[in-house]
Amino acid sequence: MPAGFSVTTIQDTPANAVVDGITMRLLKEGTAEDPSVVMELTFAPGAAFGEDRHARPEILVVTEGVLSDGHADHPKGSVVVGSPGSVHFPRSADGCKVLVVHPAGV
Numbered sequence: 001m002p003a004g005f006s007v008t009t010i011q012d013t014p015a016n017a018v019v020d021g022i023t024m025r026l027l028k029e030g031t032a033e034d035p036s037v038v039m040e041l042t043f044a045p046g047a048a049f050g051e052d053r054h055a056r057p058e059i060l061v062v063t064e065g066v067l068s069d070g071h072a073d074h075p076k077g078s079v080v081v082g083s084p085g086s087v088h089f090p091r092s093a094d095g096c097k098v099l100v101v102h103p104a105g106v
Contacts, residue, residue, distance in 0.1 A: 010040055021047030035105030041090075041098045043067070048091035056104040058082040065096025 001007065008027050015023040021044035028038040043065070060067065060080040067074045070089030074080055076096075082088065090098075 013040075015042065019047075019049060021045075022049060030102075030105040037100075037102040037106050039100045041100055043090075043092035043096050043098070045095040046091075046093065047095070048089070050089065051087060052090055053087045054082050054084060056084055056102060056106070058086070059101040059103065061099040061101075063097045063099055065092055065094055067092055067096045067098055 010025055010027065013025040013027055015025050018024045018041070023042045025040045025042075026037075027040060028036065030037045040063075058081070060074075060078075060082070062074050062076050062078045062080070064076055066076070067078070067080070068089075068091050069080065070091075
């Protein structure tokens with residue numbers, strides 16, 4: 001492994017319940033030197049997060065299924081960028097997986 005790199009595998013990272021029907025795998029924790037956070041969220045069919053309001057930027061990459069945000073449906077391959085002050089209502093009718101990046105931390 002080259003200096004300055006680290007590797008984490010999604011399948012080797014434990015899943016923790018966030019809300020009913022949604023689990024999270026924390027792939028990269030923020031630090032003082034690098035506050036960015038990376039996680040994978042898995043939505044079971046019908047799972048909903050409720051209101052999700054952001055003080056910092058958020059980048060979502062839909063890797064499986066369809067993510068709905070209360071305004072539109074975003075299929076696999078969609079990249080959804082939320083700016084500070086944005087609000088959405090993440091849910092998935094049929095289930096989905098989403099890679100979430102918080103570049104400035106959470």
